[in-house]
Amino acid sequence: xxxxxxxxxxxSPARRRVLDTALALFYAxxxxxxxxxRIIAEAGVAKATFYHHFPSKDDLICAYLEEQIxxxxxxxxxxxxxxxxKIVSVFEAIGEITCKPGFRxxxxxxxxxxxxxxxxxxxRVVDTFRWWFRDTLEKLLVAAGHPDPECTALMLLxxxxxxxxxxxxxxxxxxxxxxxxxxTRLIAPSAA
Amino acid sequence: xxxxxxxxxxxSPARRRVLDTALALFYAxxxxxxxxxRIIAEAGVAKATFYHHFPSKDDLICAYLEEQIxxxxxxxxxxxxxxxxKIVSVFEAIGEITCKPGFRxxxxxxxxxxxxxxxxxxxRVVDTFRWWFRDTLEKLLVAAGHPDPECTALMLLxxxxxxxxxxxxxxxxxxxxxxxxxxTRLIAPSAA
DNA sequence: ACATTACCAGACAGATCGGTCTAGGTTGTC
DNA sequence: GACAACCTAGACCGATCTGTCTGGTAATGT
Numbered sequence: 001x002x003x004x005x006x007x008x009x010x011x012s013p014a015r016r017r018v019l020d021t022a023l024a025l026f027y028a029x030x031x032x033x034x035x036x037x038r039i040i041a042e043a044g045v046a047k048a049t050f051y052h053h054f055p056s057k058d059d060l061i062c063a064y065l066e067e068q069i070x071x072x073x074x075x076x077x078x079x080x081x082x083x084x085x086k087i088v089s090v091f092e093a094i095g096e097i098t099c100k101p102g103f104r105x106x107x108x109x110x111x112x113x114x115x116x117x118x119x120x121x122x123x124r125v126v127d128t129f130r131w132w133f134r135d136t137l138e139k140l141l142v143a144a145g146h147p148d149p150e151c152t153a154l155m156l157l158x159x160x161x162x163x164x165x166x167x168x169x170x171x172x173x174x175x176x177x178x179x180x181x182x183x184t185r186l187i188a189p190s191a192a
Numbered sequence: 193x194x195x196x197x198x199x200x201x202x203x204s205p206a207r208r209r210v211l212d213t214a215l216a217l218f219y220a221x222x223x224x225x226x227x228x229x230r231i232i233a234e235a236g237v238a239k240a241t242f243y244h245h246f247p248s249k250d251d252l253i254c255a256y257l258e259e260q261i262x263x264x265x266x267x268x269x270x271x272x273x274x275x276x277x278k279i280v281s282v283f284e285a286i287g288e289i290t291c292k293p294g295f296r297x298x299x300x301x302x303x304x305x306x307x308x309x310x311x312x313x314x315x316r317v318v319d320t321f322r323w324w325f326r327d328t329l330e331k332l333l334v335a336a337g338h339p340d341p342e343c344t345a346l347m348l349l350x351x352x353x354x355x356x357x358x359x360x361x362x363x364x365x366x367x368x369x370x371x372x373x374x375x376t377r378l379i380a381p382s383a384a
Numbered sequence: 385a386c387a388t389t390a391c392c393a394g395a396c397a398g399a400t401c402g403g404t405c406t407a408g409g410t411t412g413t414c
Numbered sequence: 415g416a417c418a419a420c421c422t423a424g425a426c427c428g429a430t431c432t433g434t435c436t437g438g439t440a441a442t443g444t
Binding site for chain 1: 220221222224225296297301302304305306307308315318319322326343344346347349350351352353354355357358360361362366367369370371373374377378
């Protein structure tokens with residue numbers, strides 16, 4: 001027996017190169033648009049080596065998205081003292097990313113656009129990310145003593161998605177501040 | 193001379209069938225995932241006929257998105273007496289759509305996910321839609337006498353995008369009400 | 385009567401897709 | 415010295431991709 005069903009196999013230079021290349025290409029150009037031949041060529045890896053580490057393209061795609069989860073968790077980690085500050089810091093971080101050159105929207109939204117079947121492994125990874133993000137927000141709202149953390153977390157999740165989309169399709173410079181001020185207003189307990 | 197550069201050609205039963213089929217398939221399964229052969233087979237149209245009406249697949253994709261614009265403009269048209277009611281009605285309409293079976297997110301966001309190049313004709317159509325939507329919101333906010341219509345329109349656009357994403361990837365039933373209450377709070381002039 | 389237009393059926397071309405396979409080279413460990 | 419793990423290079427497979435082309439039928443309008 002090797003190890004697990006969805007074998008992560010062992011870490012190796014070749015595997016790392018493939019994953020890095022996939023990360024760049026899939027995100028920048030889309031998943032269906034990037035073929036295996038292209039990835040192995042740019043990663044400088046033999047085809048047999050690729051299929052040794054990733055039994056199928058779907059496995060690579062899932063690994064790519066799992067990589068994205070850890071990257072996002074690292075970059076958009078809550079910073080600040082109070083829960084409110086932490087929430088705002090998350091959106092500030094996202095706002096910054098959207099302005100960087102090469103920003104191409106949310107990797108998970110984009111991936112889901114190409115994989116309609118909710119039961120597809122790719123969508124499972126997307127679900128994992130979204131559940132984690134919503135849960136993080138909800139816990140921060142609870143810590144802030146917010147009266148309706150569940151509903152407010154959904155509002156904030158919507159704003160995050162909207163910011164990611166706008167950062168890709170519209171003007172990132174104006175979308176960031178607008179969304180951030182919407183966030184501060186929504187996490188303040190409503191008067192009405 | 194025929195008529196315009198991006199020749200819409202003449203309306204015809206075969207063309208109509210192709211466009212309807214493309215509308216259903218592209219939206220449900222993604223654009224790269226659906227081939228020309230599949231479309232002409234399900235539309236019951238000869239290949240030569242297809243390429244007679246649409247010089248390339250890209251032309252069909254653009255026609256598909258333009259069709260989506262008119263559909264959305266029809267369904268999400270503002271209803272109500274006051275500008276505030278009209279804005280809320282738009283989000284109610286979207287909230288309803290997201291709950292319907294077969295909802296697969298925003299056709300424009302999904303299309304943009306597959307077409308990274310901002311200069312691509314597909315993205316131009318996406319831009320057209322987004323500009324129209326944002327402009328509609330802004331005008332309603334101006335009519336409502338809102339102090340900051342421009343920034344608020346961006347907030348609402350983000351919420352719309354977030355709602356469309358959540359309706360596809362998360363639970364549509366909970367996302368709708370949450371976003372709607374966020375909208376009512378944001379269009380009320382802020383106390384701060 | 386004639387030309388145009390719209391349509392169908394389907395072969396064909398060249399490229400690319402995901403994936404398998406053979407054959408051999410290097411490294412490290414028991 | 416044997417074995418396994420990891421690696422390269424590239425031929426090969428069947429399927430599918432967009433797009434072209436031939437050839438023929440039916441309707442329409444002047």
